[in-house]
Structures are given as structure tokens and as C-alpha cells.
Amino acid sequence: MASPESAVNGPTMTAGAASKSLRNAFGGVIAFIILVLIGVLAFSIRLFSVIKYESVIHEFDPYFNYRVTQFLSKNGIYDFWNWFDDRTWYPLGRVIGGTVYPGLTLTAGTIWKVVNSLNIPLSVETVCVFTAPIFSAFASWAAYLLTKEVKGPGAGLTAAALLAMVPSYISRSVAGSYDNEAVAIFALVFTFYLYIKTLNTGSLFYATLNALAYFYMVCSWGGYTFIINLIPMHVLLCIVTGRYSSRLYIAYAPLVVLGTLLASLVPVVGFNAVLTSEHFASFLVFIIIHVVALAYYIKGILSPKMFKVAVTLVVSAGLAVCCAVIAILIAVVASSPTKGWSGRSLTLLDPTYASKYIPIIASVSEHQPPTWPSYFMDINVLAFLVPAGIIACFMPLTDSSSFVILYIVTSVYFSGVMVRLMLVLAPAACILSGIALSEAFNVLTRSIKFQLPGIAGNPSIAVRMWCIMSTSKENGSSTVVAPNDIPKTEEAAKEKPAKKNRKKEKENVEKKPTPSKTEKRLLVLPLEASVIAVLLLVLLGAFYVVHCVWAAAEAYSAPSIVLTSHSNDGGLHVFDDFREAYSWLSHNTDVDDKVASWWDYGYQTTAMANRTVLVDNNTWNNTHIATVGTAMSSPEKQAWEIFHSLDVKYVLVVFGGVVGYPSDDINKFLWMVRIGGGVFPHIKEPDYLRDGQYRIDAQATPTMLNCLMYKLSYFRFVETDGKGFDRVRRTEIGKKHFKLTHFEEVFTTHHWMVRIYKLKPQRNRIRGKTKKSKSSRSVSSKRDVRGKRNPWH
Amino acid sequence: LSLSQVENTGKAAASDVLLAFPPTEAEHLAEVKAQAASGKKRKKTYAHLIVEPTDVPDAPNGAKGFRLALHNPLSPGETTTIEVLYMLTHSMEPFPAEISQSDPQLVYYRDSAYILSPYRIKQQTTFIKTPSTNVQSFSRVEPTNRAGMELKYGPYEDLPAYSYSPVLVHFENNNPFAVVEELVREVEISHWGNLQITEHYTLAHGGAKLKGVFSRVDYQSRPSASGVSSFKNLLARLPPRVHSVYYRDEIGNISSSRLRTDSRKSELEIEPRYPLFGGWKSTFIIGYGLPLEDFLFESTDGKRYLNFTFGCPLSGTVVDKLTLKVVLPEGSKDPSAVIPFPVEEHMETKYSYLDVVGRPVLVLEKKNVVPEHNIPFQVYYTFNPIFMLAEPLMLVSTVFFLFASCVAYLHIDISIRKG
Secondary structure, three states, X not given: OOHHHHHHHHHHHHHOOOOHHHHHHHHHHHHHHHHHHHHHHHHHHHXXXXXXOOOOOOOOHHHHHHHHHHHHHHHHHHHHHOOEEOOOOOOOOEEHHHHOOOHHHHHHHHHHHHHHHOOOOOOHHHHHHHHHHHHHHHHHHHHHHHHHHHHOHHHHHHHHHHHHOOHHHHHHHOOOOOOHHHHHHHHXXXXXXXXXXXXXXXXXXXXXXXXXXXXHHHHHOOOHHHHHHHHHHHHHHHHHOOOOOHHHHHHHHHXXXXXXXXXXXXXXXXXXHHXXXXXXXXXXXXXXXXXXXXXXXXXXXXXXXXXXHHHHHHHHHHHHHXXXXXXXXXXXXXXXXXXXXXXXHHHHHOOOHHHHHOHHHXXXXXXXXXXXXXXXXXXXXXXXXXXXXXXXXXXXXXXXXXXXXXXXXXXXXXXXXXXXXXXXXXXXXXXXXXXXXXXXXXXXXXXXXXXXXXXXXXXXXHOOOOOOOOOOOOOOOOOOOOOOHHHHHHHHHHOOHHHOOHHHHHHHHHHOOHHHHHHHOOOOOOHHHHHHHHHHHHHHHHHHHHHHHHHHHHHOOOOOOXXXXXXXXXXXXXXXXXXXXXXXXXXXXXXXXXXXXXXXXXXXXXXXXXXXEOOOOOOOOHHHHHHHHHHHHOEHHXXXXXXXXXXXXXXXXXXOOOOOOOOOHHHHHHXXXXXXXXXXXXXXXXXXXXXXXXXXXXXXXXXXXXXXXXHHHHXXXXXXXXXXXXXXXXEEOOOOOOOOOOEEEEEEOOOOOEEEEEEOOOOOOOOOHHHHHHHHHHHHHHHHHHHHHOOOO | OOOOOEEEEEEEOOOEEEEEEOHHHHHOEEEEEEEEEEOOOOOOEEEEEEEEEEOOOOOHHHOEEEEEEOOOOOOOOOOEEEEEEEEEOOOEEEOOOEEOOOOOOEEEEEEEOOOXXXXXXXXXXXXXXXXXXXXXXXOOOOOEEXXXXXXXXXXXXXXXXXXXXXXXXXXXXXXXXXXXXXXXXXXXXXXXXEEEEEEEEEEEEOOOEEXXXXXXXXXXXXXXXXXXXXXXXXXXXXXXXXXXXEEEEOOEEOOOEEEEEOOOOEEEEEOOOOOEOOOOEEEEEEEEEEEHHHOXXXXXXXXXXXXXXXXXXXXXXXXXXEEEEEEXXXXXXXXXXXXXXXXXXXXEEEOOOOOOOXXXXXXXXXXXXXXXXXXXXXXXXXXXXXXXXXXXXXXXXXXXHHHHHHHHHHHOOOOOXXX
């Protein structure tokens, strides 16, 4: 908990006495120890879920990843690539190997294999549960490296400590939250680090590593498009602001070439790496950077007069070619219905897109725009520190600090569109807050030191080993130069002037004297103000730590398959209904039975109950989901027909009315109606609403009271308390006594949270002749109507 | 099905005594015990007799035979009293085979009014005790009497050898028919002071299958009338000083369990995730640790031996197939088991934490295990304590080499060009 403070103060304590090299060594060792502690902190703060609950996979998607990992560890990598999963999306199936981001699975599978080859018998589940905490420790180390490249180790350590416990990231990476994001954030930050490192060093080695890190990111998460758009944006920014250098070229060009080649190796991306619009920006910038590079080259070998002539020539010719190419591209892109963008990307560009066209994306709560409180909840005080960090990055603006600014600006936008992308914002916020805190501590502690009696006469002490000179606010201009910037500029100055443009030379000339100048112009804040400010900052940090620990312990560690409540006498009551139902399904139904439920429970059913489901959380086929939605919102008989045509044996509904579990199927029901109605127009949302209000009491519409979801949820519910009082909706239900004709209850869990019904078998047709003809006629007439409704007939 | 205790006393005259069982019973025969009684009523003393299966050459219809060796050969004309206790599993058949949630469970019990015997029987009586007074029907082989919970067949006089007269009793039995279809117990010995036991259960309700609907409303609101033959909790009797007990299944912890410990025994009350109705199944795992000094001893010849209880710790259940694996520490040799009844034995190798050569595993398998099999058995082996240090030394040397290589790396300049 003390690490952020000690990260900044630690080296200061040792700074005074020893010689410089010893000081460096001490600083290095202390920084290393602090980093290890930060890693331990990042790992252990995520273990609340294991301690408070149990070592179990959380939520929905992690169950799928867990199942895939199990398959991988059992059948090996080749079977994994070729895996066609017939236990989901019945009767369509799903090609898992080609539609899954394999990074997380392969990572955990490799860890499992290594550990087991050392004869440490960890189960796949254990490895999966602890993958996320391990990788969040890696992510905070990556944040240290990235921030160190931008603003030096002090800022790096602060940023790493902040990232280790930022609630937004904790929410996605507690032990058991075995999701893509867990490793992807590490990959994201590490890729950015390598990019900055390449940019600062111009080393082709780091450029290659960068491409590999990018490859890992592509393997891990669909969010890789953020990288492949952000880096080109930064490159473009550098070019436009006249910061083009050979280092920029080395940082960018190999990444595009190697990165795209590697990305297309991942089956789920494949040719999308060159075909879809998400990647378009990178290629455009790739062309631009080559043009610019050529221009600089020509400029270098031609005399200024000739160059002017050449420019006019090239520009006029180039413009014509560019126009032609762009026209073709636009034509190609426009010919595809979504303009070459995927639905989720379009939602990012146009936040209203999903709610208009794709209800299935809009129905997921994590795709909603966040509210202001969620910013405070997820990044807490960082939200206030970020602006200060941005200002610090402008003093001075380097290639790397401009990248960080660009990163924070874009991620703030994206997090504003989807609450889920708050996760991308978190590292950026941590890095900038780390910079801000570190700068602030720098200024303040130096002012204190400068004014303390005894050492005031010796200004050299005030100069830190790694940082950083900054002037006071009074003269408005301040300069911060990281030590790695100094050799860089010197190096640049050594290069042949012929190779450089004049502007760059000018810059170097301007830049070179600045460190010595600011050293002399060192101005300080009043002692009392500094002391108070330091105390306040420490208080702020403490507040952040308290909030993070609270968030990790209380808000984000519930596994969501187990619910707990505290009874009045302080006892803990456990609601383990989901696993009760899945366990019942897995032991007491036939292996090949098909279970229909809303798609939320698809992954869990396949993973925990090992039964075939119709739809699951990989919402790749909207029509199929709409079919299930239609069945749930139809009357019993039609629903039975739809389910029967799909070979369904059991229907599972989640019902919270007895214990007051709010995210049950009745509360999700309007989305079923909407999604079903989107494909089958006879389901109309207004039929289920009374005066625009969704209700299930006596005022509810007859369509609502007769639909399958209502009946399955409330079947014999009235017998529990005699009135049928629904504790979620806080009302008595509308229709209390009814019988099921086509379904029979086969299992209901202890707290009624999961109810499983079986489809009754088809009725025998041995009847009187007249009746038979009647019924057959009615069936056939109905079928005509249904022909449009049910796609499976 | 379980615990159908049928006691028979017979009188015979020979040096060996043969017992015979019909083939259907022999399949489910869990245990045969015999003891010879001597003395009069109150002062009876019992001497255990050795029972071993034999072939009976002239037995009709493949009847299985068991031989009892008497301590003192009987001279002709002399009489002795032998008590034979045998246990059958799965001897009751639910009828109707499928019942709904509100029905009581009725079962058939099939037996013979006359005991199957290779000898001529002078006089014989059979008593059948039923768990409830509700007896739907029973076969009559005169003279037959029924009084409350007891049925009396006989006495019959002068029966020829291998006489057989089937009887069928149909009665209500709402006892939970908890059957552990398969139980794998793994006992892992660590000479660092711990005995780790892991038990994998496949539990089933062997009674009448539940037909159609399971309604939670009925089950919760009328517990006496609904699902009377179902059961929802089990009791596991564990040794005292048990620690780190867990109860889980393949999808995670099961929160409904309770542990009571005192100095003599520990009782773990467990509830499966859902109440078990007829035909329903469930699987779960119980694991616990025990202090090693309670179970591991050194014998006089320098060997070590483990003294542990065979059988299933769950009370009131039968186990169709029990596999007991005793995992000995790495480096132990010559394992041998001493068990008071016949079991199948073979060896395996298991690799656990940082093992190099693997741990020898003695696997004992037995079918039809009843609570009477919960008796101690011994596994003898030799072990050199030096092997205990192998793994710590391995770890220490790994860390040492790591640091050594770090130091080496920092002091060696491997760049090609100086500068």
C-alpha cells in the first residue's frame, strides 16, 4: 500500500550520501524490489474473490474460455484449431477454432502444460482462475516500462502501482475472471511500450518485438483494432507536427508489415487484417509515411530550388493518383452494407447505431454508455489527476508523451461510448496520473529540500538522479527532460547535417541548452505550501488505495454464479441455485438432450452441464437468437412447436421472484421480444406493454400473461405464499392459477432461481375420425400462418 | 437392497460345512460371516469360522458354495450351532418401478421359504422383518404367519437337500436407497506429517424412479407427504482430528455441509446439490487431511505400516465398486497389504508435486462393499527418510542456479564488438 509513495521517495533518501554509481545501483535495486512488491500487490488484491467465495470461474464468457482450455489441454493444439463444436448453436454448431481469439486459451494451456510437465498437478481450472491475476501483475510491470520511457522511472513506478489496483481493471481480472481482457490489457500496454521504446531508440530489434507483441494482442482480444488505429494516428500526428524521423519510420513500417502478416495468421482475423475498414487507417498512414520519407530523402539530395520544382511536380501527380485510389477504395467499401465495419466498431463510431439496428449488441449491459458515477467508481481519483498528467506531458512535448496524450484522449472517447471500454481507459489514466503524481512530488519535495536549512546551500542535491528539472508555475514555461532524452538529442546532433532537415537541427540547437538553463532558473514553492500539498497528495493516494481495496473486496469479487446474502443475525446465506440446476442437468438428463434458454446462460450450460444449447453468449447468429426470443414470447402451443422443431427437450428459465434476484429472465424479457420481433415481425413490442409500461401484474396485457416466459416463470408460484407476490417487481402477479399443457416442470432449484421444464411428448393421434380430420385441418391451417413465423418448418 | 439382514441358524454334522446360495444372490453377496456358538443360552461363546468360496460339484442351477472350516471336526451324531450372517446388496426391487413424487415407495423382496442347503434339513423357520407395517402382499408357504413388522415362514420339517420354494414380499420401504455406484478413495501419505484423503463419489438413488414432475412447491410445503423416499443429506463418519475438509464437485464448492468434531470422531453432514429422488444421480468429492502419527506406525522389523479403515465413510450406503488407492511416498519399496477379506490388488505409479521417479500406488478394488467392511487394514512398505529431502534440495538448487546464472550473465560481456 505504501509503494506509490516509497516509489517516489525511496531513491531520494539514498540520493544524498553515496557516489553516483552507487546511488544508481541502490536506485535500481529499490526500484526492482518495489516492482516486485507491486506485482505481489496486483496479484493479491485480486484474490478477494477466492478468499471470500471460492476458487471458481466467474460469470459467463469465462466459462466458455474455460471449456475451450479444457478441450485444448485434453486434445492438443491441432484438434483445437479444427474443433467444430456441436454442443452449441444446435443445429448449426460453431467452428470454435476459427471463431475464437486463441491468445488467452493458448496462454493458460501453455502454463498448464509447463506446470504439469514439472509434475505439479494443478488442474486446468486452477490455472484458469489465476491467469488473470498473474497477467495483471505483468500489466503493471508493462505500465512501469511504458511510463519510464515517457517520463522516467519515478513516474513509471507510480503508474505501475496505480495500475496494480485500479478498480476498472480489477473488475475484469479478479481471480476467476478468466476472460480475454485479462491478458489483453497486458498485451496492449506492452505493445505500446515497445512502440515507444522503438520510437525512442530507433532499434529494429524492438520494432520486431513490437510486431510480436502486437501479434499476441491480436491473438488475445478484438480490441487490437484500437492499437492498429491509435499508432497510425500517432504517426500521422508526428508527421503533421513536423516530427518525422527515421526512428518513427522504424517504429511504424515494420509493425504494419510484420504485424499484418502475423495478424492474418490468426484464424479469427485472417483476411480481415487487410480487408476490413478497421485496418484501413494503418495502410493509409503506411503510404503516407513512405511518401514523407521519400520527400525527406529527396529534399536531402536536392538543392532547395530543385526541390521546390520537384514538390510541385510530385504533388500534382500524386494528388491525381491519390484521388483515383481513394475513389476506388470508397467504391469498394461503400459496396458492402456495413461499409466494411463490424457492428461493434460501428457502435463505437456512432453510439446510436446499435440501439437502432442491432438490439443484440444494445441488450448487453456492458455495451451501454457509462454513467458519471461509474467513472468515479472505476478510476476514482485518477479522473482528477489525468488533466494534470496531460499538462505534465506537454512540458515538454516529446514523441512519447504526445502518444500518451493521444492514447488518453481516444480512450476517454471510447469509454464514453461503451462502459466495457473503460478498461482501455484505465491504463492510460494510470499512466497519466502516475506522471502527474510523480511530477507533483518532484516539485514539492524539491522545494522542501531546497528551503530546509543545512542543505539549502548545496543545490546539486536538489538535482535528482533521473529527473527532471521543472520550473515553477510563475514563469509559465517548464521543461522536463528524461535522461534518455539527453543522449538521444546528443546522438541526433552528431548525425550528419546533410541527412537532417533544417528544422530538426534548429530543434536540437534549441533543445540542447535547456537542461543547463533550467537548472539555474530553478524556482521553488513556499515551504509550508509544499508540505501541505505533499500531505494532501498522500491523503489522496490513501483515499485511492482504500477505495480500490473496497472495490476489489466488495464490488467486483462476486462470481455471479454464487450469490450470498447476510441474514439479520450476521450469518451468511448462500444461493447456489445456478450450479444446482446445471449439476442436475448434467447428471439426470441424457447426454444428447438439447436445452433451450436465453443466450446468457448458453456458455454456462455447455460448460457446467455439458448439454447442447441452442444459443449462447457468442451471439453470432441473430436469427437463431430471435427464434428463441420468439418462442419465449409466444403462447405455449406455438412455443412448443418452435422448440419441438428444434429438437429441444428441456427449457431453462431463470426466475428471481422468490428471492428477489433482479437479473432474471422476466426483466430481460423485453429484449427477447425486441430481438425476436426484429426478425419475426408478428412479435410486436407494444403487445407486451400496457401504455408503454412493462408490467406483470393484473394490468398486464393478455399477450404478456399468456406468453411462455410468463408461464414458465410463474407456474405454481402463487402456492408459495398464497398471493403470488413477486419480490423483484414488487407486485402481485397478474395471472395466478394456470396449468401448463405442453410443458411439465421437471426441476426447480432450492430458491426457485432456475426452473427447468420438459417438453411434453407429442400427443398420440388415435382419435375419432371426425376429430382427427378437424384437428389436422386446424393444424395445417395454422402451419400456413406459421410458415412465415418459424423458419425451422 | 441394502442391509437386508437375514440371519439363519442351522444345525449340521460334519468336519466341513457347506453353505449354498442361489446364483442371483451370490452376485450381490457382500459379506458372509459365520461363527460357531457353544454353551447354553446366556453363556454362549462365539468362535469365528473361516469362510471361503468353493465349488459344490452336485449343486443344481449353478448355486454357489461356501465352505466353513470347523475348529473341532464333528463326529457323527454330534451337533453344533453355527450362526451365519450374510449380507446382500440390491436384493429389493422397487415395484412399481416408477412412482410419482407423492407416492410411497414399494419394493419386492424375493427369497426362498426354505434355506438353500446341500444337506437335508430337519427343521427350519424363516423370519422376514419389514421396515414398516405396510405389507401389500406376501406369498404363502404354509404355515405362514404375519405379525406387525415380522413375517414368519415355517417351521418346516424334513426338507430334502436343495429344496427351494420362492416367496415374494411386497411392502413399503421409504428408506433412502443411497447407492454409491463408484467410490475412488485416494490415501496419500506424506512423511512430512500429513495423510491426505480424497474420495470421489458417484451417488445414485437406487429406489423407484421418479416419474414425471418434480415440483419444488410440493417438496417444500408438504415434506411429509411428498418425496418420502428421497433423501437430501448424508452423514460421513470421519476419523478424529480431521482438518482441511472440503466438499465439492467438478463445478465448484458445495456450500451445504456441516462438520462436527470431537475427540473420538468427526461427523461431516453433507447435502448434495439437490435432493435425490429415485433414479437421480450426483457426483461429488470429499477431501480431508489427517495427522500422520494417528495412522502410520513402525513395525518390529523396521517396516512402516499404514493402519487405515477400509470401506466407505458414508453411513447407510452400499458401494457397488470401491477402489482404494494408497499413494506411498516417492522412494518407498515393497508395498504389501494385509486385508481381512479378499480384494483385487495391483500397482500403479503416480506423479505428484515435483516427482521424478513417481510414487508407488497400491490399488485395492472390491465390489459390493457394505458398512461391515469398515474395518482396519494395513499396508506395509519400506521407506528411507533421505528421500524426503529430495524435493526441497531440488528447489534450493534451482534457485541457486538461477542466481548463479544471473551473476554470470552480469559479469560476462557477450557483445561481439567492443565499444
